[in-house]
Amino acid sequence: MAIARRRSRLTVAAILVAAVSLLVDACGTGGGGGAEAGRTTAPAARYEVSSMLEPSGRALGVVDDKTPWQYGIVTTFAEEAGRTPDIREYYSPWGEDFDGEGNAFLWKHGQLPMMALVPSDTSLADIAKGEDDAYIRRLADQIAAYDGPLALSFAGEMNGPWNSWGPEHTEPADFVASWKHVHDIFAERGVTNVIWVWTPHVVDSGTTAALRPYYPGNAYVDWVGLIGYYGPIDGVAFSSLFTPTMRQIADFSDKPVLIAETGVAQSDQKEAHIRDLFRGAAKAGVIGLVWYDQRKDWPGGKQLMDWRISTSVGARAAFQVESGRGGFGHSFKTG
Numbered sequence: 001m002a003i004a005r006r007r008s009r010l011t012v013a014a015i016l017v018a019a020v021s022l023l024v025d026a027c028g029t030g031g032g033g034g035a036e037a038g039r040t041t042a043p044a045a046r047y048e049v050s051s052m053l054e055p056s057g058r059a060l061g062v063v064d065d066k067t068p069w070q071y072g073i074v075t076t077f078a079e080e081a082g083r084t085p086d087i088r089e090y091y092s093p094w095g096e097d098f099d100g101e102g103n104a105f106l107w108k109h110g111q112l113p114m115m116a117l118v119p120s121d122t123s124l125a126d127i128a129k130g131e132d133d134a135y136i137r138r139l140a141d142q143i144a145a146y147d148g149p150l151a152l153s154f155a156g157e158m159n160g161p162w163n164s165w166g167p168e169h170t171e172p173a174d175f176v177a178s179w180k181h182v183h184d185i186f187a188e189r190g191v192t193n194v195i196w197v198w199t200p201h202v203v204d205s206g207t208t209a210a211l212r213p214y215y216p217g218n219a220y221v222d223w224v225g226l227i228g229y230y231g232p233i234d235g236v237a238f239s240s241l242f243t244p245t246m247r248q249i250a251d252f253s254d255k256p257v258l259i260a261e262t263g264v265a266q267s268d269q270k271e272a273h274i275r276d277l278f279r280g281a282a283k284a285g286v287i288g289l290v291w292y293d294q295r296k297d298w299p300g301g302k303q304l305m306d307w308r309i310s311t312s313v314g315a316r317a318a319f320q321v322e323s324g325r326g327g328f329g330h331s332f333k334t335g
Contacts (some may be wrong), residue, residue, distance in 0.1 A: 047193035049149045053222050057330030059288030060323055061087025063261055068102030077293055080309040082320040083329050089114035089290050094122050098142035107148035112332045114151035124170050128177035136182055140189040149193050156199035157227055159209045172213035179216040195222045199260045202228035202245040212252050224249055225260030230273040231305055238280025256287045263292040263307030271318040278322035
């Protein structure tokens, strides 16, 4: 009888162990199931941006130097522009971690996050040689873990001599090599939620370098993002500010064009310049326009300009009317 009872207890125990094992397999490793359990669980699905690369409409965005959590720029822009922005662009210094929660907050509220990654304190040649690979891998993993899309611009305005990675400091080949190196590491880490945005400054009197030597190639770029401002030096009309650069780029790239940073300086011509900007952008077939709604020095100079929509009642009205007339306003959440 003792042996029979012992066998009965062992049988019950075996059944319980099997049941627990099945339950663990069904539920995954949520409680830290260890290496063996981890190997039996499929990896989490990652956000995929392939359907977003050819937008069907024109987006309207806003950019400033605040963090994703500083949402005041979005609410202010919505009041001034008459609609909530579709893109929220911000700057991130090289070496800083990716703010997954902040970007998720933006995406949840309807803005496609766009991060301008700024390599101010590092050498592009060193990046290309792999000296910052630990950071790049960490950044790639952090971005991949964020459950949403990210438009990523690396070393923007690479043709601007005012930047430490510009023509007077860095060779175009180093820019291209560093871009490809970062892109390749992201690909190796399985990152599928990044839209790669190549963002030169428009070719003008302050940025005369040819753009083709800076282009990484169609396999490494999803969107072309142009940066240019209407102001007292070169920004007098879309035809002179953006069109020549777009024609130059069309010789080597057929990627969609986003005006990734722009603004119209306060002057007695601001309303006319706003009308010209939106009409020119719509006619050129850009996929969107991102406005710098702040006061800022003229690019490459120290002349303070007021780029805000609300500098006058007329400017605000012109912005609302022309952006609406041009069909600017495209939610990336709906395709």
